[in-house]
Amino acid sequence: MIPHIVQCTVNDTDTLLRLSYRTFYEAFEAQNTAENMKAYSASAFTAEKIRKELSHPDSRFYFIYSTETLAGYLKVNINSAQSEPMGPDALEVERIYVLQKYHKQGLGKALLNYAHDIARQLNKNKIWLGVWEKNENAIGFYKKQGFKKSGSHSFFMGDDEQTDIIAEKILS
Numbered sequence: 001m002i003p004h005i006v007q008c009t010v011n012d013t014d015t016l017l018r019l020s021y022r023t024f025y026e027a028f029e030a031q032n033t034a035e036n037m038k039a040y041s042a043s044a045f046t047a048e049k050i051r052k053e054l055s056h057p058d059s060r061f062y063f064i065y066s067t068e069t070l071a072g073y074l075k076v077n078i079n080s081a082q083s084e085p086m087g088p089d090a091l092e093v094e095r096i097y098v099l100q101k102y103h104k105q106g107l108g109k110a111l112l113n114y115a116h117d118i119a120r121q122l123n124k125n126k127i128w129l130g131v132w133e134k135n136e137n138a139i140g141f142y143k144k145q146g147f148k149k150s151g152s153h154s155f156f157m158g159d160d161e162q163t164d165i166i167a168e169k170i171l172s
Contacts (some may be wrong), residue, residue, distance in 0.1 A: 002007075003026065003064050004064070005062050005074075005111070006062070008043060008054060008061035008143055009054065009059060010051055010054045013045065013048065013051045015070070015075065016063075017045060017046075017050045017071065019063075019072070019095075019097070020044075020083065022099065023073075023099055024044075024097065025037065026100045031134060032158075033158070033160070036159065036160050037157070039158030040079050044082070048117060058075050058078045058081035058082075059076070059081040059116070060074050061073060062076075062111070062114060064111055066102050071098055071105075071107055072097050072102060074093070077094050078092070084128075084130075086128055088126075089145050090124055090127070093128070109145070114130045121136070124171070125170070126171065127168065128150070128166060128169070131165050132162060132165075133162070133165050134162075145169070148167060148168065149165050150168045151165075151166040152166055
């Protein structure tokens with residue numbers, strides 16, 4: 001199976017909104033309270049917010065398909081869109097989400113490799129991301145891909161302050 005990756009446009013707002021909500025809940029619902037998930041979702045998963053993100057000139061979203069079925073997405077940021085000021089030579093992988101039924105099929109790795117390709121096309125020499133300190137599967141995945149911890153930052157899930165590990169990889 002060769003996954004198919006396509007860039008999203010503002011016309012994909014509704015599809016991206018539904019996919020974002022579903023993959024986020026699949027990933028984090030079991031470890032967080034219903035109240036905090038609902039509070040976070042109320043601000044993060046709105047058509048207006050997704051449309052604004054899709055329209056930002058320094059952000060890009062990509063859908064990944066397993067055969068012909070939408071299976072996940074990627075969001076990358078450069079310059080002013082980065083969630084932390086990492087400089088003009090960096091590309092942030094802000095989101096990689098794959099629906100649970102497509103886990104362990106190499107789609108996350110395909111999306112990360114795609115992010116590497118984008119970084120090279122844009123002449124960036126560093127990729128970085130934030131990953132929740134309790135998401136051991138993701139942390140292990142990023143370690144295998146050559147990412148190294150370089151710091152941390154706070155992430156609020158409703159009123160629960162959580163810690164994201166910042167990990168980065170220098171591109172050769």
